[in-house]
Amino acid sequence: xxxxxxxxxxxxxxxxxxxxxxxxxxxxxxxxxxxxxxxxxxxxxxxxxxxxxxxxxxxxxxxxxxxxxxxxxxxxxxxxxxxxxx
Numbered sequence: 230x231x232x233x234x235x236x237x238x239x240x241x242x243x244x245x246x247x248x249x250x251x252x253x254x255x256x257x258x259x260x261x262x263x264x265x266x267x268x269x270x271x272x273x274x275x276x277x278x279x280x281x282x283x284x285x286x287x288x289x290x291x292x293x294x295x296x297x298x299x300x301x302x303x304x305x306x307x308x309x310x311x312x313x314x315x
Contacts, residue, residue, distance in 0.1 A: 244294045246310025247302070251290075264290050272297055 250265040259278035273293045275286040
């Protein structure tokens, strides 16, 4: 197999202009996914065993990230991110 059991892959993602850290680890019975803010504060973890569960987890991650943005930013932060996307 390509990834080894216990191997962790990390990536920084951008969602509506805000950055978050995502990590995925291969396990014997699926993968573990965790999303954190840029201060390494965990927002949510998921255990996924197939593609349909991955789609559910991705939808849940979007909800978690939207909630974080709502609670941790103000209107000016969101406006700056819109300008930076031009």
